[in-house]
Amino acid sequence: MCAFYPTQLLATKACQLPPCYTDAPEYKFDENKCRLHSDWVATGEIEISAHDYQGHPLNKDFLTFVFNASAWEKGKKFKRDNASFTIGWCKNQIFPSNIPSRVRIYGIVIKQPNAHDDYQFLYIEPLKPAL
Numbered sequence: 001m002c003a004f005y006p007t008q009l010l011a012t013k014a015c016q017l018p019p020c021y022t023d024a025p026e027y028k029f030d031e032n033k034c035r036l037h038s039d040w041v042a043t044g045e046i047e048i049s050a051h052d053y054q055g056h057p058l059n060k061d062f063l064t065f066v067f068n069a070s071a072w073e074k075g076k077k078f079k080r081d082n083a084s085f086t087i088g089w090c091k092n093q094i095f096p097s098n099i100p101s102r103v104r105i106y107g108i109v110i111k112q113p114n115a116h117d118d119y120q121f122l123y124i125e126p127l128k129p130a131l
Contacts, residue, residue, distance in 0.1 A: 018037075020033060020122050040075030042105055043102070046099065046101055063087050083119045105124050105125075
């Protein structure tokens with residue numbers, strides 16, 4: 001006899017795509033849609049701070065990087081000229097596989113009561129290197 005335990009059916013919640021993509025079946029990056037949902041948009045350079053490679057079964061790099069903003073296209077600037085980000089499970093799936101140095105980042109601000117605002121990215125668009 002087999003017992004059925006509903007808790008065994010619980011699994012990790014599926015990652016949702018950020019609101020920067022067109023609807024199914026294409027799921028392509030849509031700049032206008034992304035700008036609309038972003039609190040801030042900036043271009044600049046990425047510097048990798050630390051790699052955190054996780055082997056099987058994850059096979060992911062939960063890296064930490066610093067984004068040095070050089071130009072702001074939307075929203076207010078960071079309190080400093082840079083912000084640090086850590087790539088988590090869902091963000092890892094949308095982070096560019098070949099880590100570019102020059103990027104445009106579309107982001108949101110999560111207001112933290114009695115603390116610094118939390119900057120998060122929705123999408124990272126690789127740009128050609130500056131000449």
